[in-house]
Amino acid sequence: MRKAAAGVNQLNTALQALLNPADPKKSELLLGRMGSASSEGDNSLDGSPGVMRQGDRVIQTSNNYQKDVFNGDIGFVARVDKAERELVVKFPGKNLCSMRWTDICCMPASIGVAVF
Numbered sequence: 698m699r700k701a702a703a704g705v706n707q708l709n710t711a712l713q714a715l716l717n718p719a720d721p722k723k724s725e726l727l728l729g730r731m732g733s734a735s736s737e738g739d740n741s742l743d744g745s746p747g748v749m750r751q752g753d754r755v756i757q758t759s760n761n762y763q764k765d766v767f768n769g770d771i772g773f774v775a776r777v778d779k780a781e782r783e784l785v786v787k788f789p790g791k792n793l794c795s796m797r798w799t800d801i802c803c804m805p806a807s808i809g810v811a812v813f
Contacts, residue, residue: 710747717752724777725750726784749784751777757788764794 719725726749749755757770766772772788784796 713748713750713753716754717750719748719750723751724779726777726779726782749774749777751775755786764796765791766794 717723728747728749751774753774755772755774757766757772758768760767766786766788770788770791772786772791772794774784775787775793776785777783778785782797786794786796788794
Protein backbone atom coordinates (compact mmCIF):
# COMPACT_ATOMS: atom_id res chain seq x y z
CA MET A 698 0.00 0.00 0.00
CA ARG A 699 2.91 2.37 0.57
CA LYS A 700 5.59 1.39 -1.94
CA ALA A 701 3.62 0.16 -4.96
CA ALA A 702 3.29 2.22 -8.14
CA ALA A 703 -0.09 3.48 -6.92
CA GLY A 704 0.93 3.47 -3.24
CA VAL A 705 0.74 6.36 -0.84
CA ASN A 706 4.43 7.29 -1.33
CA GLN A 707 3.96 7.78 -5.09
CA LEU A 708 0.68 9.64 -4.59
CA ASN A 709 2.23 11.91 -1.96
CA THR A 710 5.18 12.70 -4.24
CA ALA A 711 2.86 13.52 -7.17
CA LEU A 712 0.59 15.68 -4.99
CA GLN A 713 3.57 17.50 -3.48
CA ALA A 714 4.90 18.29 -6.98
CA LEU A 715 1.52 19.76 -7.98
CA LEU A 716 0.47 21.50 -4.77
CA ASN A 717 3.79 22.56 -3.24
CA PRO A 718 6.57 22.31 -5.83
CA ALA A 719 10.24 22.90 -5.01
CA ASP A 720 11.11 26.58 -4.75
CA PRO A 721 14.45 28.13 -3.76
CA LYS A 722 12.51 30.40 -1.36
CA LYS A 723 11.11 27.40 0.57
CA SER A 724 13.23 25.43 3.01
CA GLU A 725 13.07 21.67 2.77
CA LEU A 726 14.35 18.70 4.70
CA LEU A 727 15.59 15.70 2.76
CA LEU A 728 14.58 12.55 4.58
CA GLY A 729 16.73 9.45 4.38
CA ARG A 730 17.46 6.09 5.86
CA MET A 731 17.72 5.80 9.63
CA GLY A 732 18.63 9.43 10.20
CA SER A 733 21.51 9.59 7.73
CA ALA A 734 21.84 12.14 4.97
CA SER A 735 20.28 10.82 1.82
CA SER A 736 20.52 11.31 -1.89
CA GLU A 737 17.84 12.98 -4.00
CA GLY A 738 14.66 10.89 -4.15
CA ASP A 739 15.81 8.37 -1.54
CA ASN A 740 12.88 7.21 0.59
CA SER A 741 13.38 6.21 4.19
CA LEU A 742 12.89 2.64 5.29
CA ASP A 743 9.68 3.48 7.09
CA GLY A 744 8.00 4.74 3.93
CA SER A 745 8.25 8.47 4.69
CA PRO A 746 8.39 10.84 1.76
CA GLY A 747 11.81 11.79 0.42
CA VAL A 748 11.37 15.54 1.07
CA MET A 749 9.39 17.57 3.57
CA ARG A 750 9.01 21.17 2.43
CA GLN A 751 7.79 24.39 4.02
CA GLY A 752 4.10 24.64 3.15
CA ASP A 753 3.48 20.86 2.92
CA ARG A 754 0.24 19.66 4.44
CA VAL A 755 0.73 16.84 6.92
CA ILE A 756 -1.39 14.45 8.92
CA GLN A 757 -0.43 13.03 12.29
CA THR A 758 -0.84 9.25 12.20
CA SER A 759 -0.38 8.47 15.89
CA ASN A 760 -1.20 10.07 19.21
CA ASN A 761 1.52 12.19 20.78
CA TYR A 762 0.26 13.32 24.16
CA GLN A 763 3.44 15.26 24.99
CA LYS A 764 3.00 17.46 21.90
CA ASP A 765 -0.82 17.55 22.14
CA VAL A 766 -1.27 16.20 18.59
CA PHE A 767 -3.35 13.19 17.80
CA ASN A 768 -4.07 10.67 15.06
CA GLY A 769 -5.88 12.47 12.25
CA ASP A 770 -4.77 16.01 13.15
CA ILE A 771 -4.01 17.93 9.95
CA GLY A 772 -1.50 20.76 9.79
CA PHE A 773 1.16 22.29 7.59
CA VAL A 774 4.93 22.67 7.77
CA ALA A 775 5.50 26.24 8.93
CA ARG A 776 9.28 26.14 9.17
CA VAL A 777 12.17 23.80 8.40
CA ASP A 778 15.33 23.83 10.52
CA LYS A 779 17.95 21.94 8.50
CA ALA A 780 20.66 22.26 11.16
CA GLU A 781 18.49 20.58 13.81
CA ARG A 782 16.75 18.32 11.25
CA GLU A 783 13.47 19.55 12.60
CA LEU A 784 10.11 20.59 11.19
CA VAL A 785 7.87 23.09 12.90
CA VAL A 786 4.29 22.10 12.15
CA LYS A 787 1.22 24.29 12.69
CA PHE A 788 -1.90 22.35 13.58
CA PRO A 789 -5.00 24.63 13.49
CA GLY A 790 -6.16 25.67 16.93
CA LYS A 791 -2.88 24.58 18.53
CA ASN A 792 0.54 26.05 19.18
CA LEU A 793 3.39 25.43 16.77
CA CYS A 794 4.70 21.90 17.21
CA SER A 795 8.35 20.97 16.67
CA MET A 796 8.85 17.57 15.09
CA ARG A 797 12.41 16.28 15.31
CA TRP A 798 13.81 13.67 12.95
CA THR A 799 12.96 10.92 15.44
CA ASP A 800 9.32 12.10 15.58
CA ILE A 801 9.07 11.87 11.80
CA CYS A 802 11.20 9.03 10.50
CA CYS A 803 12.48 6.56 13.06
CA MET A 804 9.12 4.90 13.73
CA PRO A 805 7.21 1.93 12.33
CA ALA A 806 5.60 2.48 8.92
CA SER A 807 2.15 3.15 10.36
CA ILE A 808 3.37 5.89 12.71
CA GLY A 809 4.65 9.36 11.94
CA VAL A 810 3.66 12.24 9.72
CA ALA A 811 2.60 11.95 6.08
CA VAL A 812 2.41 14.53 3.32
CA PHE A 813 -0.85 14.79 1.46
